[in-house]
Amino acid sequence: MPVLRWIRRNLVVLAGLLTLTYMILPNAVVMVFSFNKPNGRFNYAWQRFSLDAWKDPCGVADLCGSLSLSLRIAVWATAGATVLGTMIAFALVRYRFRARGAINSLIFLPMAMPEVVMAASLLTLFLNMGARLGFWTVLIAHIMFCLSFVVTAVKARVMSMDPRLEEAARDLYAGPVQTFVRVTLPIAAPGIAAGALLAFALSFDDFIITNFNAGSTVTFPMFVWGSAQRGTPVQINVIGTAMFVIAVAVVLAGQLIANRRKSNAGKQ
Amino acid sequence: MSVTEAPPARTTEPKIRKPSARKRLVPYWLLLPGILWLLVFFALPMVYQASTSVQTGSLEKGFQVTWHFQTYWDALTDYYPQFIRSLLYAGTATLLCLLLGYPLAYLIAFKAGRWRNLVLVLVIAPFFTSFLIRTLAWKTILADGGAVVDVLGTLHVLDVTSWLGWTENNRVLATPMAVVCGLTYNFLPFMILPLYTSLDRIDGRLHEAAGDLYATPATTFRTVTFPLSMPGVVSGTLLTFIPASGDYVNAELLGSTDTKMVGSVIQSQFLRVLDYPTAAALSFILMAVVLLVVTVYIRRSGTEDLV
Numbered sequence: 020m021p022v023l024r025w026i027r028r029n030l031v032v033l034a035g036l037l038t039l040t041y042m043i044l045p046n047a048v049v050m051v052f053s054f055n056k057p058n059g060r061f062n063y064a065w066q067r068f069s070l071d072a073w074k075d076p077c078g079v080a081d082l083c084g085s086l087s088l089s090l091r092i093a094v095w096a097t098a099g100a101t102v103l104g105t106m107i108a109f110a111l112v113r114y115r116f117r118a119r120g121a122i123n124s125l126i127f128l129p130m131a132m133p134e135v136v137m138a139a140s141l142l143t144l145f146l147n148m149g150a151r152l153g154f155w156t157v158l159i160a161h162i163m164f165c166l167s168f169v170v171t172a173v174k175a176r177v178m179s180m181d182p183r184l185e186e187a188a189r190d191l192y193a194g195p196v197q198t199f200v201r202v203t204l205p206i207a208a209p210g211i212a213a214g215a216l217l218a219f220a221l222s223f224d225d226f227i228i229t230n231f232n233a234g235s236t237v238t239f240p241m242f243v244w245g246s247a248q249r250g251t252p253v254q255i256n257v258i259g260t261a262m263f264v265i266a267v268a269v270v271l272a273g274q275l276i277a278n279r280r281k282s283n284a285g286k287q
Numbered sequence: 288m289s290v291t292e293a294p295p296a297r298t299t300e301p302k303i304r305k306p307s308a309r310k311r312l313v314p315y316w317l318l319l320p321g322i323l324w325l326l327v328f329f330a331l332p333m334v335y336q337a338s339t340s341v342q343t344g345s346l347e348k349g350f351q352v353t354w355h356f357q358t359y360w361d362a363l364t365d366y367y368p369q370f371i372r373s374l375l376y377a378g379t380a381t382l383l384c385l386l387l388g389y390p391l392a393y394l395i396a397f398k399a400g401r402w403r404n405l406v407l408v409l410v411i412a413p414f415f416t417s418f419l420i421r422t423l424a425w426k427t428i429l430a431d432g433g434a435v436v437d438v439l440g441t442l443h444v445l446d447v448t449s450w451l452g453w454t455e456n457n458r459v460l461a462t463p464m465a466v467v468c469g470l471t472y473n474f475l476p477f478m479i480l481p482l483y484t485s486l487d488r489i490d491g492r493l494h495e496a497a498g499d500l501y502a503t504p505a506t507t508f509r510t511v512t513f514p515l516s517m518p519g520v521v522s523g524t525l526l527t528f529i530p531a532s533g534d535y536v537n538a539e540l541l542g543s544t545d546t547k548m549v550g551s552v553i554q555s556q557f558l559r560v561l562d563y564p565t566a567a568a569l570s571f572i573l574m575a576v577v578l579l580v581v582t583v584y585i586r587r588s589g590t591e592d593l594v
Contacts, residue, residue: 035390
């Protein structure tokens with residue numbers, strides 16, 4: 020049986036593609052249902068084609084407000100976590116000092132903890148301090164849990180850097196600031212960018228920690244959560260689709276730039 | 288990610304110089320803000336939670352520390368079904384992630400060729416779309432009378448799963464199977480990426496050598512590829528199991544009251560019932576169980592240097 024033999028030889032590829040289909044399927048469904056015109060409040064069954072939701076993505080009360088709030092929180096959380104995390108990563112890779120082990124565990128623990136545990140404990144702190152839950156408590160929480168991920172991403176890059184490049188810069192009479200800005204930072208940039216991108220995605224998408232610490236403030240994931248009970252507007256599918264398309268475009272553009280740089284470097 | 292980043296092969300040890308007193312303080316200044324943040328907003332809250340868990344009282348009269356350890360015992364006896372369910376669902380989802388994720392990671396590392404970057408993008412891109420929206424999409428996919436349920440019903444798969452207690456009378460939504468399906472789906476990227484990084488590090492010549500020594504592809508996989516990918520397997524299973532065990536989103540959106548996980552209980556005790564001591568005790572038990580499972584697992588798999 021040649022067909023069976025072909026299947027056996029390509030079993031890994033077939034299984035892998037099946038998994039890929041499983042992973043893409045919900046995105047496809049979200050995309051298709053963004054063109055739906057549902058009959059009732061729930062957008063779960065296909066009725067008929069319509070562009071209404073795409074023409075008016077902000078047509079649902081509070082939807083775009085929650086979206087812009089999530090974006091603002093994600094931008095500030097990314098900035099905070101990237102700066103603090105990059106500093107920690109440099110200290111851990113470039114210097115030998117006491118308490119390195121303890122600090123490494125302190126960085127590792129937030130990633131090894133179920134989110135709900137961190138969320139609940141942070142809430143007890145805020146309740147005890149009498150803090151008002153809202154934008155600031157969410158921002159504080161997001162910087163906290165993004166920090167570890169930034170540290171690991173930047174650390175991986177800084178570890179593989181050749182310190183001789185910086186020595187060369189110093190030998191050529193570059194000052195410490197000049198060395199850092201013109202040599203160290205550009206080499207570490209891909210790691211820092213990866214960490215920042217990860218922080219942005221984690222913060223923008225976080226639900227569990229936000230749910231505990233937001234009070235009555237509604238971020239985009241919280242809006243989606245609430246709408247699951249009340250009935251999901253089609254606009255949510257529109258925004259989900261747009262996010263997917265933008266993410267694919269950004270990642271592909273980044274790879275194109277990286278490829279062009281590589282081939283340019285090859286020519287020289 | 289995270290635990291995967293074992294030092295790359297070409298690590299160059301930084302030069303150790305005799306630093307001046309001022310220079311010796313540089314690492315501490317670099318660490319100070321970030322570590323302070325983690326101490327105040329990660330470590331200190333744990334202390335507050337510990338104190339909350341041994342308090343008694345009510346929201347109106349206020350809570351006092353009374354070293355009432357009974358709360359832990361009550362929480363365990365009241366909610367042990369949810370605990371067992373959480374570990375069971377998270378464990379099953381992790382196993383499924385490994386079974387589903389390994390072929391795809393293998394495909395990206397060894398077979399994708401010039402399609403590699405595209406497949407990687409397709410693995411990561413869903414991660415950037417809101418996971419709540421994607422989880423809600425599973426409601427459509429698994430809906431009663433939908434294509435998936437029809438096919439499974441015609442193939443008599445649902446008869447078997449109903450008999451096993453995974454589904455209920457010809458429906459998938461609001462059953463354990465739907466919750467595990469959602470968990471598996473949501474945490475797959477966390478399995479695939481570490482697997483891919485560790486498979487990618489394997490020298491292709493080892494496969495050739497195994498083939499030269501008359502190993503069949505299956506033997507090569509069993510004796511060469513899989514053992515070398517163990518760091519990826521370990522960090523992938525941890526990155527899947529830990530968040531899955533505390534998750535309540537999938538259980539709430541795709542399950543029913545019979546599939547509630549411990550995360551749901553903690554959430555409702557904290558935000559709706561406002562019984563803070565019980566919620567804190569539950570959250571501590573969950574943390575202890577997860578840390579215990581993780582420690583035993585890391586010891587058994589012999590990759591302690593990962594952490």
